[in-house]
Amino acid sequence: MKFAIHTFGCKVNIYESEYIINLLQDKNYQLVDFDKEADIYIINTCTVTNEADKKDRKLINITRKNHPNSILIVIGCYSQLNPQSIEADIILGNKYKSNIIELIETYKKDKKKIVLVEDISETNFEDMYINRFITHTRAFVKIQDGCNAFCSYCTIPYARGGLRSKDFNTVIKEVTELVDNGYKEIVLTGIHTGRYGLEQNTNLEKLLKELVKIKGLFRIRLSSIEINEITNGIIDLIKNNKIMAKHLHIPLQSGSNTILKSMNRLYDVDYFLKRINYIRKEIEDISITTDLIVGFPGETDELFKETINTLNKIKFTKIHTFPYSKRNGTKAASMDNQIDGLTKKCRVKEVLALSEKYELEYYQKNLNKEYDGIIETRKDNKKIVITSNYLPVEIETNLENNTKVNIILNEVNNSRIIGKIKE
16 A cells, blocks of 8 residues: 655654654555555644644645545644544544554554544653654654643643653664664754653763764764753763764743743743853854744833844854744733734744844855765755754765765855865
8 A cells, every 4th residue: 555644843753754654664555755646644743833733734634635535644743632623534643653553454444533632641652763764864863752841832741741751772772773774863853852861860961972882873963952951061072072963953932031931931041141152162163043932922022122132142053933823722822912913023034134144154154164964865956965063065966865975165155055075
């Protein structure tokens, strides 16, 4: 049978979709592109914003309409929170994804709708293990799931459940096997990666110190980490070990102490600035990117200016900016002084302009420098190398994906970095 899978959202979703691909291929199911005819369509959903929900619903409805005789499976965060709104043959939340083969077989036999969505607030880590990665040159490894931060704007603790981590030795084994199978760069991912191992009496720093010892591993990259979870030991490791990528994605969310408190973020601007300054002092050329929400309830023009001032002090390499999205069931949804859509749109535009400015400055600062990385091919068929400090450098080459090369950064052209392989 042929199957197709579409993944919305974060790197955790990408990893889980890859795991499902592995399971199905091991049972001789054939993977095809999502726009091709298939016997089974799987949609792995995201619910981080209202816009994400809309994209989920649109693809679910189009797929059901265009392929009425195929098996439609909807899984992930949107289905965890909104199973009643979904028309599909198999609906799973964020549990039982590892049972997808037997669920498909059950549906094929009985032709009865299957809905498996349970409370996951106290669930265990669902064991997933990958030894090959079909859809990406770099291999992702999910080491953690769940969140208990309960930021006032966020539904993810309800969609993903509480903190839980993959067994320490299993992570080592999985990364080792991926490296043995030829994968040079590993991206560690989780819902709250910085809290890895807390329930196992271990932590992310200890894990990283073991992973860098794996023979043949070229690079480890962290997908995202909170500012108050970056230990001095992790900073030392990034500084002194070439395997660790010189890039950190650290969500700021707001540059105003008033808004940070209202968001229930566990730091203030002064702490954030001090830690960023320390990181940059210790690690030369590090790239630091961030997430930012604008238009949060109560964000006056004056408080937004505080955020802009904070951004001008930090000068992130890139700012991923989102207008605040009202999520039912969260504390922020019932707050007074909700911000209108036009104001949010204008603030997003202002932050994006600032992001482009500092991104270009960082790119230009790195011109004529030498970096190493592995070759990968983008969807537009351009060959790129992602450097240690997360610069996407376009190159001309006939070399295969996953080839390690040294490159020189030659030119910045319309926010594109052009480089060449060092002879």
